[in-house]
Amino acid sequence: MVIAIIISVVLAIALIALAVQLLSLKSEMRKLKKELAMTRDKGYNRQLTVSLIDNDFSALATEMNKNLDYQKQMKLQSERAERSLKQSVSDIAHDLRTPLTVIKGNLQMLEGEEKLSERGMEYLHICSEKSEAMKQMADEFFELSLLESDSAEVILSKVNITNLLMQFIADNEAVIRSCRLNPEVIFPEKTVFAQADEQLLMRMFSNLLNNIVKYAESEFTIALEAKESKCIIIFFNPVNSTNIDTEHLFDRTYRADKSRHGTSAGLGLYIVKLLAEKQGAEVDAKLENNLLKISIVLNIA
Numbered sequence: 208m209v210i211a212i213i214i215s216v217v218l219a220i221a222l223i224a225l226a227v228q229l230l231s232l233k234s235e236m237r238k239l240k241k242e243l244a245m246t247r248d249k250g251y252n253r254q255l256t257v258s259l260i261d262n263d264f265s266a267l268a269t270e271m272n273k274n275l276d277y278q279k280q281m282k283l284q285s286e287r288a289e290r291s292l293k294q295s296v297s298d299i300a301h302d303l304r305t306p307l308t309v310i311k312g313n314l315q316m317l318e319g320e321e322k323l324s325e326r327g328m329e330y331l332h333i334c335s336e337k338s339e340a341m342k343q344m345a346d347e348f349f350e351l352s353l354l355e356s357d358s359a360e361v362i363l364s365k366v367n368i369t370n371l372l373m374q375f376i377a378d379n380e381a382v383i384r385s386c387r388l389n390p391e392v393i394f395p396e397k398t399v400f401a402q403a404d405e406q407l408l409m410r411m412f413s414n415l416l417n418n419i420v421k422y423a424e425s426e427f428t429i430a431l432e433a434k435e436s437k438c439i440i441i442f443f444n445p446v447n448s449t450n451i452d453t454e455h456l457f458d459r460t461y462r463a464d465k466s467r468h469g470t471s472a473g474l475g476l477y478i479v480k481l482l483a484e485k486q487g488a489e490v491d492a493k494l495e496n497n498l499l500k501i502s503i504v505l506n507i508a
Contacts, residue, residue, distance in 0.1 A: 216301045235264060255268050290499065297356070304342065314335045318335070347475065349472040363487070364402070366400065367409075368399045368431060368438055376390060382416070390427055390429060401505035403488070407482045411482045411483065415476075418501075419444040423446075424445065424447075429443075437506065440502065440503040449478075470508075479503075
């Protein structure tokens, strides 16, 4: 009888010890899980520690720390490589812009020469077109490198979108006329204000106009709408292609012309998306019956 009691007591103590050990293990696991989550989500930079005296658990924590250290090193190397690449792109684009500007200027001077043969004028015209294309590419890469490296917060203000669009159309009247395009402008009766940055919006409008110039043949439409708490600016233009992938239209270097015979690097709409994100705005594209509709959605001021 006494032996049975002793055995029962020993078993009870063993069970209690096992229960305590299990609870301690679960507590340590919850602690490690929390620290791992903080490391991933908040850049929590500290070695994982365990207070439980267990060789296997301590060995696991050690291996996890080694893995975290390796991941941190890989992240730092990746960030350094990305910064270096962006700087290289910026430097190359900057270095290309100056000689291309000189080449383009000299070609324009040659176009006024009367001594050139018809064949020579043809070659000169081709060179002018290609130099302009290269300059546009260099400008796009340079602008992109500046945008991606600029982490400064954009200060938004109350912008008169109605007046800004009218000013943009007036400023670009010469470009629109030279492309023989007829713009249709649709404004609501009341003036529309939105939270935005005027300069960034103007750059977005310019890139969208460049996109229209590439595709439109005779006309395009700019519409301004105010719905609830949103200001919506819409650029409509007819396109001859039905192969435009609107889901990826704002991706870096997306081009509807897969043959790459265009005159840009395909960064214009990607830059539009970056400029929108800096203002907390959204961009969207839809293709309906050969009509490309690109929308900018801002918050009403």
